[in-house]
Amino acid sequence: ILxxxxxxxxxxxxxxxxxxxTCSFPSSNFYAxxxxxxxxxKSPEALFVMTLNGDEKKKGRxxxxxxxxxxxxxxxxxxxxxxxxxxxxxxxxxxxxxxxxTFGIGTKLQVIP
Amino acid sequence: DxxxxxTPKYLVTQxxxxxxxxxxxxxxHDTMYWYKQDSKKFLKIMFSYNNKELIINETVPNRFSPxxxxxxxxxxxxxxxxxxxxxxxFCASSPFGGYYEQYFxxxxxxxxx
Numbered sequence: 001i002l003x004x005x006x007x008x009x010x011x012x013x014x015x016x017x018x019x020x021x022t023c024s025f026p027s028s029n030f031y032a033x034x035x036x037x038x039x040x041x042k043s044p045e046a047l048f049v050m051t052l053n054g055d056e057k058k059k060g061r062x063x064x065x066x067x068x069x070x071x072x073x074x075x076x077x078x079x080x081x082x083x084x085x086x087x088x089x090x091x092x093x094x095x096x097x098x099x100x101x102t103f104g105i106g107t108k109l110q111v112i113p
Numbered sequence: 114d115x116x117x118x119x120t121p122k123y124l125v126t127q128x129x130x131x132x133x134x135x136x137x138x139x140x141x142h143d144t145m146y147w148y149k150q151d152s153k154k155f156l157k158i159m160f161s162y163n164n165k166e167l168i169i170n171e172t173v174p175n176r177f178s179p180x181x182x183x184x185x186x187x188x189x190x191x192x193x194x195x196x197x198x199x200x201x202x203f204c205a206s207s208p209f210g211g212y213y214e215q216y217f218x219x220x221x222x223x224x225x226x
Contacts, residue, residue, distance in 0.1 A: 031211045043117075043203065044156070046214030089156065093211025098168045101211050103148075103156045 004092045006104040013080050014112050020076040021107040023090030027071035031095040035064050035075055038087040038106065047075075047088075080111040116140050119204050119218040126194055127226055133190045134221045136204030142216070143209040144168075145187035147179060150201040150220070162187055163209050191223075199225045 005024045013019045025033065032051045036044040048057040053068040061078045077084055087106040093099045117138045126132050138145060146169075147159040160179045161169035167179070176192040191198060204218040 034214060036214075043217035043219055044215075045217075049212060049214060051212065087154070095211075098161070098163070099211030100158070100161075100169055101215070102158070105153065105155045 004090060004102050004104040006088075006090055006107050008107060009105065010108040010110070012110045012112055015080060015082060017080050018076065018078045019080055019109065020074050021088065021109075023073045023075070023092075023104055025071050025073070025090070025092040026094070027069060029094045029096055030068045030071075030092075031099050032093040033066055033068075033073050034091040034093070034101070035073070036089040036091065036103075038089055040086070044089055075107075077109070080109070082111045082113050085109055085111045117204060117206055117216050117218040119202075119221050121221060122219060123222050123224075125224045125226065128194055128196060130194050131190070131192045132194060132223070133188055134202055134204075134223070136187045136189070136218055138185055138204075138206040138216070138218075140206055140216060142206040143184055144207050145181065145184070146205040146207075146215065147187065147189050148203040148205065150203060152200070156203065160187075160189075194225045196225050199223055 035047040038044040048064045050066040055066040063076045066073045087108045089106045091101045091103045093101045120135045144163045146161045159173050162181045165181045178190045181187045201220045203220045205215040207213040207215040
Protein backbone atom coordinates (compact mmCIF):
# COMPACT_ATOMS: atom_id res chain seq x y z
CA ILE A 1 0.00 0.00 0.00
CA LEU A 2 1.42 3.37 -1.01
CA UNK A 3 1.03 6.05 1.65
CA UNK A 4 0.26 9.48 0.30
CA UNK A 5 -0.39 11.80 3.19
CA UNK A 6 -1.58 15.36 3.20
CA UNK A 7 -1.55 17.89 5.98
CA UNK A 8 -3.38 19.62 7.35
CA UNK A 9 -6.64 17.87 6.51
CA UNK A 10 -8.48 21.17 6.74
CA UNK A 11 -7.75 24.81 7.39
CA UNK A 12 -9.47 28.16 7.46
CA UNK A 13 -7.70 31.32 6.38
CA UNK A 14 -8.77 34.92 6.06
CA UNK A 15 -9.13 36.46 2.63
CA UNK A 16 -5.79 37.94 1.61
CA UNK A 17 -3.69 35.56 3.71
CA UNK A 18 -1.17 33.31 2.07
CA UNK A 19 -1.16 29.63 2.95
CA UNK A 20 0.54 26.38 2.15
CA UNK A 21 0.02 22.69 2.70
CA THR A 22 2.02 19.53 2.36
CA CYS A 23 1.87 16.25 0.49
CA SER A 24 4.16 13.41 1.60
CA PHE A 25 4.78 10.39 -0.59
CA PRO A 26 7.21 7.46 -0.87
CA SER A 27 10.62 8.67 -2.06
CA SER A 28 11.33 5.38 -3.84
CA ASN A 29 9.86 4.41 -7.22
CA PHE A 30 8.82 7.99 -7.90
CA TYR A 31 7.45 8.84 -11.33
CA ALA A 32 5.21 11.90 -11.03
CA UNK A 33 3.34 14.02 -8.52
CA UNK A 34 0.03 15.68 -9.37
CA UNK A 35 -1.99 18.36 -7.64
CA UNK A 36 -5.72 18.60 -8.21
CA UNK A 37 -8.29 21.13 -7.10
CA UNK A 38 -11.72 19.78 -6.10
CA UNK A 39 -14.53 22.22 -5.55
CA UNK A 40 -17.62 21.14 -3.66
CA UNK A 41 -20.24 19.47 -5.88
CA LYS A 42 -17.79 19.35 -8.79
CA SER A 43 -15.12 16.96 -10.02
CA PRO A 44 -11.39 17.13 -9.37
CA GLU A 45 -9.47 19.22 -11.90
CA ALA A 46 -5.74 19.05 -12.50
CA LEU A 47 -3.52 21.93 -11.40
CA PHE A 48 0.04 20.69 -11.87
CA VAL A 49 2.13 17.66 -12.67
CA MET A 50 5.76 17.56 -11.58
CA THR A 51 8.37 14.94 -12.30
CA LEU A 52 11.82 16.28 -11.45
CA ASN A 53 13.35 16.92 -8.06
CA GLY A 54 13.32 20.67 -7.48
CA ASP A 55 10.48 21.27 -9.95
CA GLU A 56 8.41 24.36 -9.33
CA LYS A 57 5.15 25.08 -11.09
CA LYS A 58 2.99 28.20 -10.95
CA LYS A 59 -0.51 29.07 -12.09
CA GLY A 60 -1.63 32.54 -11.09
CA ARG A 61 -1.47 32.80 -7.31
CA UNK A 62 -0.97 29.06 -6.84
CA UNK A 63 2.43 27.42 -6.98
CA UNK A 64 3.90 24.05 -6.07
CA UNK A 65 7.34 22.64 -5.33
CA UNK A 66 8.68 19.12 -5.39
CA UNK A 67 11.34 17.28 -3.38
CA UNK A 68 11.57 13.71 -4.59
CA UNK A 69 14.59 12.81 -2.44
CA UNK A 70 12.74 13.40 0.80
CA UNK A 71 9.28 12.67 -0.59
CA UNK A 72 7.27 15.85 -0.21
CA UNK A 73 5.57 18.57 -2.20
CA UNK A 74 4.23 21.91 -1.05
CA UNK A 75 1.30 23.81 -2.53
CA UNK A 76 1.27 27.55 -1.92
CA UNK A 77 -1.58 29.98 -2.37
CA UNK A 78 -0.69 33.64 -2.26
CA UNK A 79 -3.32 36.16 -1.19
CA UNK A 80 -6.14 33.62 -0.75
CA UNK A 81 -9.52 34.52 -2.20
CA UNK A 82 -12.92 33.00 -1.37
CA UNK A 83 -12.94 31.31 -4.79
CA UNK A 84 -9.84 29.36 -3.72
CA UNK A 85 -12.01 27.45 -1.26
CA UNK A 86 -11.79 23.82 -2.32
CA UNK A 87 -10.14 20.53 -1.45
CA UNK A 88 -6.63 20.21 -2.82
CA UNK A 89 -5.58 16.66 -3.65
CA UNK A 90 -2.13 15.40 -4.38
CA UNK A 91 -1.60 12.18 -6.32
CA UNK A 92 1.55 10.10 -6.53
CA UNK A 93 2.40 8.02 -9.60
CA UNK A 94 4.89 5.22 -9.07
CA UNK A 95 7.42 4.14 -11.63
CA UNK A 96 6.58 0.47 -11.71
CA UNK A 97 4.24 -1.43 -13.98
CA UNK A 98 1.28 0.66 -15.02
CA UNK A 99 2.44 3.76 -13.12
CA UNK A 100 -0.48 3.55 -10.76
CA UNK A 101 -1.69 6.85 -9.34
CA THR A 102 -2.59 7.01 -5.63
CA PHE A 103 -4.49 9.99 -4.26
CA GLY A 104 -4.07 11.57 -0.85
CA ILE A 105 -7.10 12.40 1.27
CA GLY A 106 -6.79 16.09 0.47
CA THR A 107 -6.54 19.39 2.31
CA LYS A 108 -9.85 21.21 2.56
CA LEU A 109 -9.28 24.96 2.40
CA GLN A 110 -11.91 27.47 3.45
CA VAL A 111 -11.16 31.12 2.74
CA ILE A 112 -13.19 33.45 4.93
CA PRO A 113 -14.18 36.77 3.32
CA ASP B 114 -19.45 18.76 -25.10
CA UNK B 115 -18.91 16.89 -21.86
CA UNK B 116 -15.50 15.22 -21.86
CA UNK B 117 -16.27 12.47 -19.35
CA UNK B 118 -19.92 11.71 -18.69
CA UNK B 119 -21.55 9.35 -16.24
CA THR B 120 -25.11 8.12 -16.00
CA PRO B 121 -27.05 8.20 -13.86
CA LYS B 122 -26.03 11.10 -11.68
CA TYR B 123 -28.12 9.83 -8.77
CA LEU B 124 -29.11 6.27 -8.06
CA VAL B 125 -31.29 5.19 -5.16
CA THR B 126 -31.93 1.50 -4.81
CA GLN B 127 -32.65 -1.20 -2.27
CA UNK B 128 -30.30 -3.72 -0.76
CA UNK B 129 -29.91 -6.85 -2.82
CA UNK B 130 -30.58 -5.18 -6.16
CA UNK B 131 -28.20 -5.18 -9.12
CA UNK B 132 -27.37 -1.87 -10.77
CA UNK B 133 -25.03 -0.41 -13.38
CA UNK B 134 -23.32 2.93 -13.80
CA UNK B 135 -22.16 3.97 -17.25
CA UNK B 136 -19.17 6.10 -18.19
CA UNK B 137 -18.17 7.51 -21.54
CA UNK B 138 -15.28 9.73 -22.57
CA UNK B 139 -14.86 11.60 -25.86
CA UNK B 140 -11.23 12.64 -25.29
CA UNK B 141 -9.67 9.76 -27.18
CA HIS B 142 -7.91 8.54 -24.04
CA ASP B 143 -6.62 5.00 -23.73
CA THR B 144 -7.08 4.60 -19.98
CA MET B 145 -10.22 4.78 -17.86
CA TYR B 146 -10.73 4.47 -14.11
CA TRP B 147 -13.38 3.93 -11.48
CA TYR B 148 -12.95 5.58 -8.08
CA LYS B 149 -15.06 5.36 -4.96
CA GLN B 150 -15.32 8.39 -2.71
CA ASP B 151 -15.87 6.97 0.73
CA SER B 152 -17.52 8.46 3.78
CA LYS B 153 -14.30 10.26 4.71
CA LYS B 154 -14.27 11.87 1.24
CA PHE B 155 -11.23 9.77 0.28
CA LEU B 156 -10.89 9.04 -3.44
CA LYS B 157 -9.97 5.37 -3.73
CA ILE B 158 -9.08 3.61 -6.99
CA MET B 159 -11.19 0.56 -7.77
CA PHE B 160 -10.34 -0.39 -11.34
CA SER B 161 -8.40 0.85 -14.32
CA TYR B 162 -8.61 -0.26 -17.94
CA ASN B 163 -6.21 0.49 -20.76
CA ASN B 164 -7.48 -0.15 -24.28
CA LYS B 165 -10.22 -2.42 -22.91
CA GLU B 166 -7.72 -4.43 -20.84
CA LEU B 167 -7.99 -4.52 -17.05
CA ILE B 168 -4.71 -3.23 -15.61
CA ILE B 169 -5.57 -2.25 -12.05
CA ASN B 170 -7.93 -4.24 -9.88
CA GLU B 171 -7.79 -3.14 -6.27
CA THR B 172 -9.22 -5.09 -3.38
CA VAL B 173 -12.84 -4.67 -4.31
CA PRO B 174 -15.64 -7.17 -3.58
CA ASN B 175 -16.30 -9.36 -6.60
CA ARG B 176 -19.86 -8.05 -6.59
CA PHE B 177 -18.31 -5.14 -8.51
CA SER B 178 -17.58 -5.96 -12.13
CA PRO B 179 -16.26 -3.44 -14.64
CA UNK B 180 -16.85 -3.85 -18.33
CA UNK B 181 -15.18 -1.96 -21.16
CA UNK B 182 -16.89 -2.61 -24.50
CA UNK B 183 -14.50 -0.18 -26.20
CA UNK B 184 -11.87 2.25 -25.01
CA UNK B 185 -14.36 5.12 -24.82
CA UNK B 186 -16.63 3.33 -22.36
CA UNK B 187 -16.14 1.82 -18.93
CA UNK B 188 -19.23 0.62 -17.12
CA UNK B 189 -19.51 -0.54 -13.54
CA UNK B 190 -21.97 -3.26 -12.60
CA UNK B 191 -22.73 -3.96 -8.96
CA UNK B 192 -24.52 -7.13 -7.85
CA UNK B 193 -26.37 -7.68 -4.59
CA UNK B 194 -26.02 -4.12 -3.40
CA UNK B 195 -25.24 -3.57 0.28
CA UNK B 196 -25.68 -0.54 2.53
CA UNK B 197 -21.91 -0.04 2.59
CA UNK B 198 -21.86 0.47 -1.17
CA UNK B 199 -23.49 3.86 -0.69
CA UNK B 200 -20.94 6.39 -1.92
CA UNK B 201 -20.11 8.67 -4.81
CA UNK B 202 -18.49 6.84 -7.70
CA PHE B 203 -16.26 8.78 -10.10
CA CYS B 204 -15.16 7.73 -13.53
CA ALA B 205 -12.01 9.26 -15.01
CA SER B 206 -9.87 8.96 -18.12
CA SER B 207 -6.38 9.86 -19.22
CA PRO B 208 -3.76 8.97 -21.76
CA PHE B 209 -1.82 5.90 -20.64
CA GLY B 210 0.81 6.54 -17.96
CA GLY B 211 1.18 8.17 -14.58
CA TYR B 212 2.46 11.44 -16.03
CA TYR B 213 -0.88 12.45 -17.48
CA GLU B 214 -3.64 14.26 -15.66
CA GLN B 215 -6.90 12.46 -15.22
CA TYR B 216 -10.19 13.97 -16.36
CA PHE B 217 -13.06 13.16 -14.04
CA UNK B 218 -16.74 12.69 -14.68
CA UNK B 219 -19.36 14.43 -12.54
CA UNK B 220 -19.80 11.48 -10.22
CA UNK B 221 -22.71 9.15 -9.48
CA UNK B 222 -24.19 9.31 -6.01
CA UNK B 223 -25.37 5.81 -5.11
CA UNK B 224 -27.67 5.41 -2.12
CA UNK B 225 -28.57 1.93 -0.98
CA UNK B 226 -31.54 1.72 1.39
